Amino acid sequence: MMESSAxxxxxxxxxxxxNxxxxxxxxxxxxVQDSLTWLSAEAINAVAGELGISPDKVRSVxxxxxxxxxxxxxxxDILFSDNITDRMLGNRELLHYLSERLGVEINSTRKDGLVSVGTTSCTGMCDQGPAALVNGYALTRLTKPRLDRIVGLVNAKTPLEQWPREFFEVVSHIHRADILLGRHFADGAALRAVLKRGPDAIVEEMVKSGLRGQGGAGFKSAAKWISCRNAPGEVKYVVCNADEGEPGTFKDRVLMQDFADLVFEGMTVCGRVIGARQGFVYLRGExxxxxxxxxxxxxxxREAGLLGEAILGDPGFSFDIDIHLGAGAYVCGEESALIESLEGKHGVPRIRPPFPTTHGYLNQPTVVNNVETFASAAKIAVQGGDWFASRGTAESKGTKLLSLSGDCERPGIYEYPFGVTVRQVLEDCGAKNPQGIQMAGPAGHMISEKLFDRRICFEDLATGGSFMVFDHSRDILDGIRNFAHFFVHESCGFCTPCRVGTSLMRDLxxxxxxxxxxxxxxEEMRKLGQIMRVGSHCGLGQTAPNPVLDSLDQFPESYERRLRSTAFEPAFDMNAALEQARWLTGRTDPDAYLDEEILQGAMP
Amino acid sequence: MSEESTFTLDGRKVPFRDGQTIMAAALAAGVYIPHLCFNPEFPPHGSCRVCLVKVNGRMQASCTAPAMAGQVVQSETEEIREIRRGILQMLFVEGNHVCPACEKSGACQLQAVAYYVGMLAPHYTHFYPRRPVDASHPDALLDFNRCILCELCVRASRDVDGKNVFAVQGRGIKAHLVVNTPSGKLGATDFSLSDKAAQVCPTGTILSKHSGYEIPIGQRLYDRKPINVVGDVAALAVSKGGRRHD
Known part of the structure; x- marks a missing residue:
């Protein structure tokens, strides 16, 4: 630990x-944590003192x-990504292997304080797992030989900057490109369009395009922009939701890594349209x-005149972008929780209404859009709304990026016009013998074989982009269990149905x-799921029971083959509970004990 | 009263002012909607979810849902009672609520609302969390086992008393009430039993020392009449079996 004054x-x-x-x-x-490895009470008090806020505010964050x-x-700090797709790739075996080789128990810190090993929610590397984070930096394609080398590097206290670069390589596996990923985009083209034609014309194009929120919620983007534009307020903000936390999704990672200019340009266009000078990218910590x-x-x-003061030489067009990093909270993908987090608070979703377009960041009018939505908006500004709307279906215009992972030969990113069938996607990615899909992540829907002809679009199967394939060798209930545990970890704890319900569901x-x-x-799961679905404060709790409720309908056999034949089984094991008392009273009959060794005299 | 400024609640017309929530309008009209984290003296919080009602077919928390003209609101239906009962049962298994031994039994809003929604047993498996009590304060005892995270004491201490004694920390099922001192002990704060924060707890989390069990069973606040008739414990004077200091 550092000296107090230091x-x-x-x-x-x-x-x-x-500042x-x-x-x-x-x-x-x-x-502070990067410097000190953890946040002691002394560090928290010092941060509070320097910021002039109360220590409990800092502690709550x-x-x-x-x-x-x-x-x-x-x-x-080594955290294994523990999504079901990482499990399919054998992450548990690797986790135990590493913990043994390093001599540290899982979810704890080694006695010398050098290394901690644990698990974390999906890190968005499903197409190149098993994955982990070391001090927040993504490790991909883990294998035992690679872990052997990591053990050596850790024990030799080698700084991360000197670790082999290939450990950290993140590849964008784009297997199918359409209008968003496939066409060249000249930086600044959308900004020139908005300067030449004016914000009104761009709003017009946005309306014509029919673009809807690509995070999965599907709210009309133009309506958001117009509402924010018309909202009273001198200061307005643009926020890009890059808190891509839905397990199985990684399309925003690819967009931010390979198409950042396009995303920034879409944000800047939005800034011009709504009259904002400041934008934020809320990037997930992973x-x-x-x-x-x-x-x-x-x-x-900025140097090219595409950002900052007087964009493209127009003194009336100033807009800049700042990057905020999350710190491991799925709930911050909910737009009002994201805004809270952006304000430096813990990420509890706000009461809505009012909505962010009138009362967002610092209570000012704010547009929050997904990464893919901003990228699409930049293209629409250049190519026009009709061009965009020429693809897709009646209610879902344009294209959708899907993140394919799980049991398929070619996991990665696939861009399709809206309306593509599940079956088509499965064929294209080389899914052999699929039994089901977790569509749109754990918060989405479980799709069994008989529904593979359904179409991916807002009218039918809406999705933010997660598409995890389970083949017939998998036990669906392994996935459901993984998702149930995920929601317990990610519930913010604000409202009763989600805070308590997620734990009850996990136990069931x-x-x-x-x-x-x-x-x-x-039957209990169904009732509990219904309470969570209708009673929770935000989308997290409302969708948390989805994997269970869907699989009870779609894959009843996964549950039934594990059921006891009795009508009811208590949550506790009577024999286990009585074991110690039986031992104390000296019972020696074999039925008294669960464990053979106790009969030999060992105390239970 | 013009036609535009009413909604129907279980078939009854309820007038409202612009900006009022369904809960506030119902309360003003003398219609009880069960609640725990809501207290009319504070801005709505919306966390306990006990006050769920169906608004034009969609479930919403009545304490945060704005009242709008012509809304059709359902509250006392069996479907909603069942959901409220489930939420109460969740609160009972999440903490350790030993009603028969609790000093607040009979004058506890949590218990009274549970009876009101027809809850007779906790139903779910108990979590049995370990939550040590805090007896460090000379006049008050904190029994965290009974906390339901309504944050009323947090809000009252911060916004009314100006003391900021309480806070909620942690995430998810690990979220818990804490005392804002380095030791985490109430004894190290300037908390007083006359604070607003000591009068708003809907359970028996904040108790006064040196007196207790003074009112016999049978004569406690909710022993004879249910909460929809008696009202909230925080709204009633101490002399009437409530917690409010006049």
Missing amino acids: LIQTIRDIVQRH KMPTRLLQILRE ATFYSFLYTEPHGSY YRYMVDALKATLQSR VDKVHTGHGTRADL
């Missing part, structure tokens, strides 16, 4: 660098985000590896999974 100086420097702005709190805590630690933590490159792109755009799924469930438990 600690305070370190924190003072960091807080100064962020002592409380809205930068999450960014500040990330940097520090205890909310899963990548921030308020307990001692290793200098090397993608911190690309922050430096994104900052360089922003800088080169575990009970069935371990062979202790009965028909009564399945």
Whole structure:
């Protein structure tokens, strides 16, 4: 641990660098932790003191985000991505292997304080897993030989900058490109269009395009822009939601990595249309590896006159973009929670209405759009709304990026016009013998074989882009269990149905999974799921029961083959509960004990 | 009253002012909608979800849903009662609520609302969390086992008392009430029993020391009449069996 005076100086420097702005709190805590490996009470108090806010505000943020630690933590923090697709690729075996080789228990820190090993929610590397994070930086394509080398590097205390570059290589597997990924885009073209034709004309094109929120919710983007544009307020904001946390989704990662200019340009067009001068990219913490490159792109755009003051020489057109990094909280993908997080707070979704277009960032009118939505908007500004609307279906115009992973030969990114069938996608990605799809992630829907002719579009199967394939060798319930545990970890804890319901649902799924469930438990799951669905405060809790409710209908056999034949089975094991009492009273009959060894005299 | 400024609640016309929520309008009209984190003296919070109603066919928290002309609101239907009951049962298994031994039994809003929605047993498997009590304060006892995270004490201490004694920390099922001192102990704060924060708890989390069990069972606040008739414990004076200091 650092000397007290050195600690305070370190924190003072960091807080100064962020201009002592409380809205930068999450960014500040990330940097403080980078220096100190964890956030001690002393560090938290120092941050509060430097920012002039109360320590409990800092603590509530520090205890909310899963990548921030308020307990001692290793200098090397290794977190295995634990999505079902990582599990399909054998991550559990690798996790145990690494923990053994390093001599550290899973979910704990080694005695010498050098290294911690644990798991985290999907890191968005499903097409190149098993994946992990080391101090927040993505590791891909893990194998035992690679882990052997990592053990050596950790034990030799080799700085991350000296680790082999190929460990951190993130490849964009684009297997199918259409109008968004396939056509060349000249940087600045959309900005020239908006300057030449004026914001009104661009709004017009946006309306004609029919573009809908590509994060999956499907709200008309033009309506959002118009509402924000008309909202009273001197200061307005543009926010790009790059908090791509839905397990199985990684299309925004590819867009930010390979098409950042397009996304930034879409944001800048939006800024011009609604009258904003400031934009933010809220980038999920798992993608911190690309922050430096994104900052360089922003800088080169400033130098080219495409960002900053007087864009393209027009003194009335100023707009800049700042990057905020998340810290491991799926709920921040919900737009009002994202705004809270952007303001430096813990990410609890706000009460709506009012909506962000009138009361968003710092209570000012704000447009929050998904990465893909901004990229599409940039293209629409250049090519026109009709061009975009010529693809897709009646209610879903344009194209959709799908992130394919799981049991298929060619996982990666596929861009399709809306309306493509599930079956077509499965054929294209080389899925042999698929039994089901988790569409749109755990919050989406489970699709069995008999529904493969359904179409991907807002009228039928809406999706933010996650598409995880399960073939017939898989046990669907393994996936359901993984998702149930995911929601427990990610619930923000604000409202009762989600905070408690996710834990109750996990316990019920575990009970069935371990062979202790009965028909009564399945009925219980349905009732509980209904309470969560209709009663929760935000989309997280409302969709958390989806995997269970869908699979009960679509894959009843996955549950039934594990059920006990009795009508009811208690949640506790009577024999286990009585074991110690029986031992104390000296019972020796074999029926008294579960474990043979106890009969030999060992105390239970 | 013009036609535009009413909605129907279980078939009854309820007038409202612009900007009022369904809960506030119902309360003003004398119609009870069960609630826990809502207290009319504070801005709505919307976290307990007990006050769910069906608004034009969609379930919403009545404490945050704006009242609008012509809305058709359902509250006392069996479907909604069942959902409310489920939410109450969740709260009971999440903490450790030992009603028969609790000093607030009979004058507890959580217990009274549970009876109101027809909850007779916790139904779900108990979590049995470990939550040590805090007896460090000379006059008050904090029993975190009974906390339902309504944040009323947090809000009251911060916004009314100006003391900021309480906070909620942690995420998800690990979210919990804390005391804002380095030791985490109430004894290290300037908290007082006359604080607003001591009067708003809908459960028995914040208790006064040196007196207890003074009112016998049978004569406690909700022993004779249900909460929809009696009203919230936080709204009633101490002399009437409530928590409010006059």
